[in-house]
Amino acid sequence: MRQSQSKSCKRFRREVVSWLFLLPHLVFFVLFVAVPLVFGMVISFFNWSLLNDNVFVGASNYIRTWNDSRFWPVVQNTVIFAIVSVPLTIIVAILFAHILNKKRFGQLWLLIAFVSPAFFGSVGILSSWKWIFASFPSGLANYYLNKAGFINAAVSWFGSTGVAWGVIILVTIWWIVGFSILLYMGALQRIPPEQYESAKLDGAGPWKRFLYITLPWIRSVLFFDVVRQVILAFGLFDQAYILSAGGPAGTTRTMVYYLYLVGFERQDFGRAASISWYIFAIVLIFAIIQLVLVTKSIRSTEG
CATH class of the missing domain: 1.20.5 (Single alpha-helices involved in coiled-coils or other helix-helix interfaces)
Structure with missing residues (x-):
């Protein structure tokens, strides 16, 4: 007892x-x-203001957002950005992880160069990039491209939708790819070298070695990184706000940018809260799709 x-x-x-x-x-x-x-969640059901009385409006904010003709274009912009930027970031990260995984001169400095941008604040980094891609002739990109003979006149980098999104995607990949490189380097270092050696003896080329050896070993890290990248993509704000200011004509606005406009510039906090729950629902849908696809691929591999 x-x-x-x-x-x-x-x-x-x-x-x-x-x-x-x-x-x-x-x-x-x-x-x-x-x-x-x-x-x-509570304030999304109210007409919430800092100056006036807060009035309960039920699902009115969600209905207004759903019927808003300016909301769906920013959803489309964000989804397209995620579809383009996430695979590009992962491909670049895996490629450089392979390069940096082999011992060579200057490996540490290259790794520091890739990883260090992730530790700096957005304002300083993006202000520097805005100066590089300034539209006037003395902007760094315009100046050196003109000197090299690639352009004859200054390019307005944020004057057209395609070029503006290209710059935003480029800056985003440069900014966040370092952490992904660290993840994949850690996963690659766990792979037994004997598997690559036996695959070479069997005549497997680089692509087959990647497909049948590297990819199964890094699958769990890849799934984590894809989910992380999707969340970051749907949270895009700083790049669009500082670099392009949502232009030209609002074509680089994202869902979080639109939330900022509604909540802080128009002081419509109830509707901004409803937009945040729409963002949550869309990210959740993408996460579930990824989970289903990865689960199927793992089961097929085990089978």
Whole structure:
């Protein structure tokens, strides 16, 4: 009887200690994640203003957003950006991870050059890129392209939709690819070299070695990185706001940019909250699709 009581006391102490270790994280999660989520859901059903009385409007904000002709173009912009930028970022990351995974002179400096941009603030980095792609002749890109003979007149980098999105995608990949390179380098270093050696002896080329050896080994890291990249893509704001200011004619506006315009410039916080839940629903749909596809591929590989 005493032994059972002492065991239950020890078990209770372990549980208490475990919860005490989790308590700081739980407090911050409640304060900065759970409470804002609940508050955002609440105000999405109100005509919420800082100056006037808050009036309950039910689902009116969601209906207004759904019927807003300016909302769906920004959804389309964001989806296209995600479809283009996510695969490009992953391809570039895997390519450079392969290059940097082999020991060579200057490897550490190359790795630092790729990873370091992720640790700098958006304002400083994007202001530098805005100066590089300035539309006047003394802008860095225009100046050197003119000197090299590629252009005869200054290019307005954000004057056309295609070029503006090209610059935004380029800057985004340069900015965030470093962390993905670290992920894939860690995954590549876990692959036994004997598998590549035996595959070479069997006559497998680089593509087959990647398809049948590298890809299965990095599959879990790849799934994590795809989900991370999709979330980052749907949260695109800084690049569009600082580089192109949503132009030309609003064609580089994204969902978060539109949320900012509605919430902070028009002071319509209830409708902005409803837009945030639309963003959450779209990201959730993409995450579920990715989960289903990856689960099917893992089952087919195991089979």
